[in-house]
Amino acid sequence: MRHLTRGSARHPENVRPVHDYTGAVFTVYTIVLYAVTGILTLWSIVETIRNRPAGKALLGATALLLLLLIVQLILSIATFGSTHDVDPLLYFGYVITAILVIALAGFWAFAELSRWGPGVLAAAGLTVVVMIERLDQIWQ
Amino acid sequence: MTKKSRSPYSAMHTGPGRALTAVYGVFALSATARAGYQLIREFDVAPIAYTLSAFAAVIYIVATVCLVIGRRISHRIALAACGIEFIGVIVVGILSYTHPEDFAKPSVWSNFGSGYGFIPLILPLIGLWWLIRVGRRANRD
Numbered sequence: 001m002r003h004l005t006r007g008s009a010r011h012p013e014n015v016r017p018v019h020d021y022t023g024a025v026f027t028v029y030t031i032v033l034y035a036v037t038g039i040l041t042l043w044s045i046v047e048t049i050r051n052r053p054a055g056k057a058l059l060g061a062t063a064l065l066l067l068l069l070i071v072q073l074i075l076s077i078a079t080f081g082s083t084h085d086v087d088p089l090l091y092f093g094y095v096i097t098a099i100l101v102i103a104l105a106g107f108w109a110f111a112e113l114s115r116w117g118p119g120v121l122a123a124a125g126l127t128v129v130v131m132i133e134r135l136d137q138i139w140q
Numbered sequence: 141m142t143k144k145s146r147s148p149y150s151a152m153h154t155g156p157g158r159a160l161t162a163v164y165g166v167f168a169l170s171a172t173a174r175a176g177y178q179l180i181r182e183f184d185v186a187p188i189a190y191t192l193s194a195f196a197a198v199i200y201i202v203a204t205v206c207l208v209i210g211r212r213i214s215h216r217i218a219l220a221a222c223g224i225e226f227i228g229v230i231v232v233g234i235l236s237y238t239h240p241e242d243f244a245k246p247s248v249w250s251n252f253g254s255g256y257g258f259i260p261l262i263l264p265l266i267g268l269w270w271l272i273r274v275g276r277r278a279n280r281d
Contacts, residue, residue: 089177097173101166108165112158119159127166 022079026139033072033132036065041125047118054109054117062106062121065128069099076139091138098131148278150210152218152271160270161207163263168204171197171248178245186245192232193247196260199225203267212278219271226264229253233261 040061047058073095080088105124109117153161175193183190199221206218233252236243243250253260 087181089181093173093177097169100169104165104169105162108158108162112154114155114158116155116158119156120162123159123162123166127170 022082026075026079029072029075030132030136033068034129036061036068037125037128037132040065041122041129044118044122044125048115048122051115052118053113053115054121058118058121059106059110062102062109065125066099066102066106069095069102069128072135073099086138091135094131094135094138098128098135101127101131147211148281149212149215149274151274151277152210152215153207157207157270157274160266161204163259164200164204164207164267167248167260167263168197168200171200174248178247182245186243186247188242189236189245189247189250192228192249196225196228196248199228215271215275215278219268219275222264222267222271225260226268229261229264 040058043058043061044054047054073092076091076095080086080091101124105120109120109124111117112120151157171193175190175197178190178193203218203221203225206214206221229249229252232243232247232249236250246255248256248260252258
């Protein structure tokens with residue numbers, strides 16, 4: 001039995017292939033989320049230090065992260081209850097808060113024409129990195 | 141924006157204030173979500189800590205809204221909110237060490253905000269400094 005990072009595969013009653021597949025998809029998806037959020041955060045910090053306002057590329061990256069978080073919400077709604085005993089209020093509370101943080105930070109950052117636009121995105125990005133970590137813990 | 145000229149207090153949320161407002165917004169959102177969850181799911185576990193969590197969330201919301209509005213009156217209210225926030229972090233921080241039984245579960249301000257990288261302790265100081273700076277400039281003009 002292959003040990004996936006998602007807790008589902010460890011339960012004897014949950015060894016059917018469909019659950020392994022779901023677990024693997026979520027693991028890969030979490031890594032993608034970390035990567036995109038990490039890149040957005042570091043990039044925003046660099047732009048803040050370089051004294052540049054938030055440009056179109058950074059706007060695109062923020063939109064991409066927002067899209068990925070919405071997909072995460074849809075994926076977790078679709079698979080919720082199939083493998084885990086997770087409190088939905090806790091889990092979806094985090095997902096929806098993360099979506100709100102990125103959406104609002106996006107608007108807020110692009111209303112600013114100084115280095116503090118990317119500064120806003122850096123703060124939001126750091127928050128979402130922590131939230132992804134919490135989501136991963138809760139899901140397991 | 142078309143009828144009235146921009147208040148000098150709109151500097152509250154521009155430049156570095158933009159990032160400060162964003163951090164307050166993040167705290168308002170996450171503290172509200174967390175306090176909401178605690179009050180609904182596990183209020184009986186640590187009622188004092190969770191009531192203080194809810195209070196902290198309200199203070200962060202007030203500060204954020206006032207920073208976003210950026211007018212003279214909201215500047216005053218934001219100053220008061222940051223002051224209450226700082227007192228809150230200090231009092232709750234001390235209480236969480238002297239009465240650990242009431243703070244079995246963490247809240248935003250317990251242990252001086254150590255669970256949040258001590259940002260709750262530093263944030264009101266930065267907020268007060270920034271608001272006083274903006275206030276002085278507005279009075280000078």
